Amino acid sequence: MLSTLTKERTEEAVPTPPPRPARSRLRGWGHWASVAWFLVPALVLFLVFVLAPIVVAVSTGFFKWGGIGPMDDFVGFANYTRLFDDQVFLGDLGRGLYLIVLSITVQLPFALLTAVLLNQKLRGRAVYRMLFFAPYILSEVVTAVLFTMIFLPGAGMADHLAGLLGLEGLRGKWLADPSTVMPTLFVVMIWKYFGFHMMLFLAGLQSIPTEILEAASIDGAGAWQRFRHVTLPLLGPTIRISVFLSIIGSIQLFDLVWVMTAGGPNHSSETMAIAMFQFGFKRYQVGYASAISVVLFMISLVFSLFYQRYVLRRDLSGAVTSGGAR
Template sequence: MSTLTKERTVESVAAPPPPPARSRLSRWGAWASVAWFLVPALLLFLVFVLAPIVVAVWTGFFKWGGIGPMADFVGFANYTKLFDDQVFIGDLWRGLYLILMSVLVQLPFALFTAVLLNQKLRGRAVYRMLFFAPYILSEVVTAVLFTMIFLPGAGMADHLAGFLGLEGLQGKWLADPSTVMPTLFVVMIWKYFGFHMMLFLAGLQSIPSEILEAASIDGAGAWQRFRYITLPLLGPTIRISVFLSIIGSIQLFDLVWVMTAGGPNHSSETMAIAMFQFGFKRYQVGYASAISVVLFMISLVFSLFYQRYVLRRDLSGAVTSGGGR
């Protein structure tokens, strides 16, 4: 056999057979199925998320009242004005106040309640329902309810303050700049701590009881079991709860709007309240868009930072390659 014949024989053996037509059709069918489910979601995301963000960024470069064409281009003047505005700087500080109080007061209170209700306590199902029930109510209903409770002169809070000898607080709950933010935070705790309590309860119930029993047999007390076993194993739940609490505090709007509308004298105003005021009350849509962009960037940067440096170890095993390979 000649050398040329041998080379052709090797090439004919080594060449892979062409894929069958049915395999190609099934592959195209799989991609068509993916597109059928994915494209509508992408369109909704484009229309209701990305498009409003782009419009807000573009509008923030104009001095525009919301009616007529955007012709008065001012560049970064809205943003310069924003960070020169002492009221907006106060909004940032008030947002930080809500974040710190939520993380340092609300979440420990929710964790303590969850640990308590995770014990063998008579009627604990009823307590869980009662503590979680406020979260089911809408923010507007909650705000109207507490507006009546803190009503000057006739509200339950004034009567309770008089009974406890705290007459100095009567009529000041939502009307005095020194008390309005703590009062709003009390309402926030009542409204949202039940949600975090249920998150912690779910995390506590996922901890194997055998580990706690083994630690108890080895002589570990209740505090030692909580400090060295329960708390570390509850870490992923705590980190998620902290994330949700911070994002909720940054974007807080409807509860404050119904109760105080940012008053008195901007002392309870948040960034979301300021955005609404300028956009729909004062018809300064360009300036309101600049506020919305800043609010979005704060939330985005925090979310990326938190996911990158805090949630990384929780998410490291959540995504795997296809087929486990």
């Protein structure tokens, strides 16, 4: 009896929440309507232009199909096994790795050195920044046409410069010889893209508090010691992002190479993207080209996930990194 009375008093003491007014419910619906208004178009575009092509490419890779007519010749994994038996495609993988290594070991240090120099109190440094960044503004096609004229056999500026420097063996070989075409293309890549990485490094350098560098200088640290033990550790997140963008760009390189060499001579400058285009739009082997595109996508995806998980982990969590460490 006592417990019943206590329960009744407790229920009377706890006020019953008033019913939610209709205006509040309308506001809730309005909030979700606003979210849907901005989210649905983006989701539709993502589905149509990203997910749907991926699904089509994966499914097409299991067929032998020329792009015209019904897709009814199912071959399973034959296109994929053909890929890894193809010495040209394996060479494409090797050339992609070649560009990655040179980008990391040559292009990025060159961009970092230029950024450090332009971060100093230098007369006219704004003009230098503009000049170094200007090539990145040009489209890849314009850049490719420009350097095709520069490396034109016999009449190009590169041949005349080689003659003045006594490098007669290089004349006419820049884009025409298998032994020189990839280094030549990489020179064009440096000219085109190093300005972008330079601006990234420059932004990272300008975000470093001057008080830290002044404190290191007061403690007796020289210019190299300040750069090695202060600047580089604080620049670690920017360096890692720059490395990531450089690797992804090297893996997916297409338009610059296509306009300059179309993958020649004799496949010596061909990349995976070039091979995909050749088989899909020149040889009408769409099933095989789709298999190449799937492999290219998987390489980029796996690398991106691995890099984000093990290299960018601390950067993404907002921690201060040091010395380029994970």
